[in-house]
Amino acid sequence: MKYSAMLLIAFLWGSVSLAQDCEHILLGEILDFHDNTPLNGATVIITGKNKQTVSSADGKFRFKDLCDGVLELEVSHPECTSKFVTLTIKGDTYKKIFLEHHLEELEEVRVTGNRPKNTKSAQEERLSLSDLEKYSGSSLGDALKSLNGISSLNTGANIVKPVIQGLMGSRVLILNNNVRMQDMEWGEEHAPNVDINANQDISVVKGAAALEYGGDAIGGVIIMNPLPIIRTDSLFGKTQTNLFSNGRGGNITTTLTKSYNNGLYIKGQGSFKKLGDLETPDYMLSNTGIEEKGVALSVGKRDFLQGWEAYYSYFNSDIGILRASHIGNVDDLIQSINSQQPNIINDFTYGIDRPNQEVTHHLGKLNYYRRFEGLGKWTAQYDFQKNSRLEYDIRVGADANKAALDLSLTTHSVTTDFQFDSKEGLQVKTGLMGRYQNNFANPDTGVRRLIPDYDKYDLGVFSVAEYRVKDHIILDAGVRYDFSRIDAKKFYRTSRWEERGYDDDFGDIVIEDLGTQLLTNPIFNFHNVSATAGFQYDFGKDTKLRFNYSLAQRAPNPSELFSDGLHHSAARIELGDLRIKSETSSKVSLSLEKIGTKWGYTFAPYLNAINDFIILEPTGVEFTIRGAFPVWNYRQTNARLLGVDAAVYNNWTSKIRTDHKFSWVQGTDVGTDIPLINMPPANFNNSISYRNPKWKNLVLGLESMYVFEQQRFPDNIFVFSPEQQQEVELAINTPPAAYHLLALDAETSYSIRHKNDFKIGLRITNLLNTSYRDYLNRLRYFVDDLGRNISLRIIYNY
């Protein structure tokens, strides 16, 4: 790419007339764009001519003996991005040049990956590109699990919800290219609708400290950004394909980028994935195939002064739900838990049958920014999202091919912010957010709506600041206010309405009485305040201490408020509560880290105290003509999450490195002193890698993952089994045993047209083909987890 830039420069130079009068002087002055301070030590080169100089303390530089005509300067400074300036010499000439010392917009891909963090004081992790390449054929949740303190709540292997330090769902925000995903994240079997290959710079803020993205990130924020585009004339691309033995399929993804010297770029990306039935060491997991399609297009222009981007992405997934997990009633569940064997095992197929879910997500974005000299940067954005979810159940007769759930969620957002960065050491960002959302539940399903039709309005205002007190101390702080209004139209069964006592408390919201059903119009307003403060203290050359306190409030999601009915796919009755209020989290986190060339460590404890924590747990059973069903109720309580993420690495020789990571979290319902449900068990990961650049860049790694048995869980419930005609224990909360898995990874790279542009990797997960079940897999009642998977990845950069 550098090469093509030089060609262009050479071309430009060639077109300049070789003039006659060559005794002129160019006097230049180099200033910081933000605060107009002179920049000392900037290198100025006249491209194509062997002339070079360095700016003095007052930012000035001078060239002598120049001819009249056009010439180009390359101006570079250690703290800034290089800039090309074309100017015309006509007699003695004076030129003022502004350099941008904030790299974010124009950043070149730096191999070291030392990119800025989102906050200074909070615990953060970033996925390396090489790790991401390992997980290119998996899901976002799988990739994030390689980070310390991140686990996942699974519904099988293809529906993976990220869990940050024990929290998930609506408590985890996902920023997809600066757009907050609105994809019905409230359901336990709703995975994020993002293509992991679309935006490959992925980082995680553990906790609510990144207030500019939202005030309700009690769990954390996952930030997915596109890799930076180099500002030169070039056309480049990357294609990766992964093949899997388990599922007998694979995926392919391609990115193509055309960029121009003036900052303009056009980028296109597409992915396709297809897997058939997955398998455990002992049997086939029938109906667990997946098909995924993703397309993303962006066009934009990035310049010092201003820039814009238009972005559109489409993501569609069709995911089979394990056939054996579709059960009728509590007796079927008891039978499944006791038998430890799925009741349906069919031959391998690529076909996806019922039950399954088909989800489509459209995302469109328009973004504009402009810098104001000596003041800062203004950004405005509009984004649009449409999420359509179809869930198909096993149904009979004329309804067999009708979806049992058909929701369309449409969201419009407008955001704007201003970043004041003209003062050395102080950055202040302040902004506004407005959002309108509509949910439409299609009644044609013939099944009562689990989530009602609603309109939702959000308004947010925030201000965050970062201040460098001394060279080694940075303070950051922020405050945010969010208003949220939900206006729903919901049908309640009269019997449910009365059983919940709503007839007493919410009698005035009934707008129509249909006999057995009531149409109601719940309208709720929520006012939420969040705030954060913390510091980063550097000591030694590679050791940092971070401390952060975050206060965050989250309004209940539609599921927590309105859920009401039988969830067929889970064979449980889920009941929300109209009385649920916002939950409030106070989190203190500390992070001590040393990132040395020889060795390093991270020690990051945290305490998250959540008032009115909204929790979903089994409470009893209800009887229907189909038998008895477990009832899962939402309720609020005060909770405490205490945990630690710790990691150590050491480079034993220049070729051998080991990594050791441990994470542990303990969740307790403080009111009853009972453990919280679905808290990730402690896990301990160790890996050893061997790297030899001389042998085709061979990287060989062996990874061990030990997951402890969760010892802290709420009691099981006792239910009357109609089949057994007696009260039996429903072992719905009992966690499975601890397990240990090994993975092997090998990668080499080759040079075809450019250096190391072709990579081949082999990865074997669950190397020993161990049978195990995971506490945070909702299908653990029915089947074992995945067996061995041998995958091959081929990556070509061009």
Add this chain to the structure above:
Amino acid sequence: MKAALALLSLGLITISCSNDDDNPVAVDEEEVITTMNITLTSGMNTITLTSEDLDGDGPNAPVISVSGNLSANTVYTGSIELLNETETPADDITLEIAEEDDEHQFFFNVSGALTGFDYDDEDGNGNPVGLSFILNTGAAGNGTLQVTLRHEPKKPNDGTLADAGGETDIAQSFNVVVE
């Protein structure tokens, strides 16, 4: 800058005009079975066992009723009727089961004073369905009849629920008095 302002206002316009006050239409569940009527007949003597759950997966449990006592040492012919009474007139689900009889089977479990049971129908493949059946009573006393309807069971099976698998559409039990 102008472009951005235009964008902003576009966003606001979209926000302000996508409101409508139409009420959503109610969903009456179509394939719900609310009611099972089991008719036991012996000569002129007819007893009806009913399980009725009008609020489906709502909080109310099914209401079970038995119209009278059975006679001791008697052979009854039984038949089952399934209804969706949330619709008016009630939808007869029995017909759907009969149409897809190879995908359905009733399972019966008798105990106490109920002493014997046999299927009295079969699907196209010669496997039992259970919409019609035969029930024997023994000496006077109390008895229990458990009825389970499975969708997509393994067919043929050994007559036990564990072997049949599939999903449960109905699971009810009736306590009867034999005199």
